[in-house]
Amino acid sequence: METILLIDDNSDMLDFLSVILGDYYNLHLALNAEVAQNILDKEIIHLIVSDIMMPGIDGLELCKLIKSNVEYCHIPIILLTSKNTYSSHIEGLEVGADAYIQKPFSSELLQVQITNLLKNRSKIKEHFSSSPFEDVRVMAHSKTDEVFLKKLDKYIKDNIKNPNIDIDTLAEHMFMSRTTLYRKVKSISSLSPKELIDITRLKMAAGLIAENEYAIYEISQKVGYSSQSIFTRNFQKYFKMSPTQYYKSLPRA
Incomplete structure (x- = not known):
């Protein structure tokens, strides 16, 4: 079972994400970027779902840090945001996010995005090993x-x-x-x-x-x-x- 790191300063959102994803993945929860970085240092994480709007290091900055760090840059990141602007979407992709989902969102949309990202990574790994x-x-x-x-x-x-x-x-x-x-x-x-x-x-x-x-x-x-x-x-x-x-x-x- 793959492991997902969920990052959001809103505990209610973390609870919601835990409910819709908990039956399918191992989950680690973080209320801020600092806690998230500690988890990344200790655990094998296969995918990250992070809110953008957070105090301190926000989701965009955290995404940029992760994607520039050789230890974590391979981890796919899905950014969640309440901003409904073209520029904010572009900004999310520019810092290396693999997907960008606008709040409010359906649980099915998030689950499909996660499944596709993990499945694509898995296919590449299997192809390398068997070829x-x-x-x-x-x-x-x-x-x-x-x-x-x-x-x-x-x-x-x-x-x-x-x-x-x-x-x-x-x-x-x-x-x-x-x-x-x-x-x-x-x-x-x-x-x-x-x-x-x-x-x-x-x-x-x-x-x-x-x-x-x-x-x-x-x-x-x-x-x-x-x-x-x-x-x-x-x-x-x-x-x-x-x-x-x-x-x-x-x-x-």
């Missing part, structure tokens, strides 16, 4: 995400022959704590850092199989597997076919 040649940056939803994923991918590939890539060292390379790296990677890809490393190994292996220059056992060693049987099992798990079947499925010139 041998899909680049990790397909999961990027912003330039900040793209830079993060490119740097992460390069480190893994540079150390691909090492069967035991150290997650703490990887986190240090990304200028994050181990916990923050886990939360970021899990949220953006639905994979743990270890699983992402495994998929990167297998995608590189798929490329080597297509080149047809090495035996399967050599390829497994080149991408950091000490056991060919584990390599074959993992390849089958993610790509739904064995390395040999994959080679036979490739088009011939």
Whole structure:
């Protein structure tokens, strides 16, 4: 079940949102931006619904902060507002909001917006995991995400022959704590850092199989597997076919 962060300084609105969404999602509630930021630092959040008009840091400023922070910028944000002007709508989209809903709104409209945003993210994650040649940056939803994923991918590939890539060292390379790296990677890809490393190994292996220059056992060693049987099992798990079947499925010139 996905987790949604609801932000509104009106407790009645939070109660209303909790009633219409509570049966379908895990919910975290925040009465202001400061509380919301504390939750973001501790939890894996899949989507944010925030009011715009709040004291202190308002919804627009919070949206801008989140979308410029590498730790959270992948999280889709729906902004709620009572302003009924074209300029306010544009302003919401300019700070990076993924959707903008005017109050009062129907519960069905909000639910559909949430479902569509989460479903689109899920499809992209599944496509990346199951497609041998899909680049990790397909999961990027912003330039900040793209830079993060490119740097992460390069480190893994540079150390691909090492069967035991150290997650703490990887986190240090990304200028994050181990916990923050886990939360970021899990949220953006639905994979743990270890699983992402495994998929990167297998995608590189798929490329080597297509080149047809090495035996399967050599390829497994080149991408950091000490056991060919584990390599074959993992390849089958993610790509739904064995390395040999994959080679036979490739088009011939």
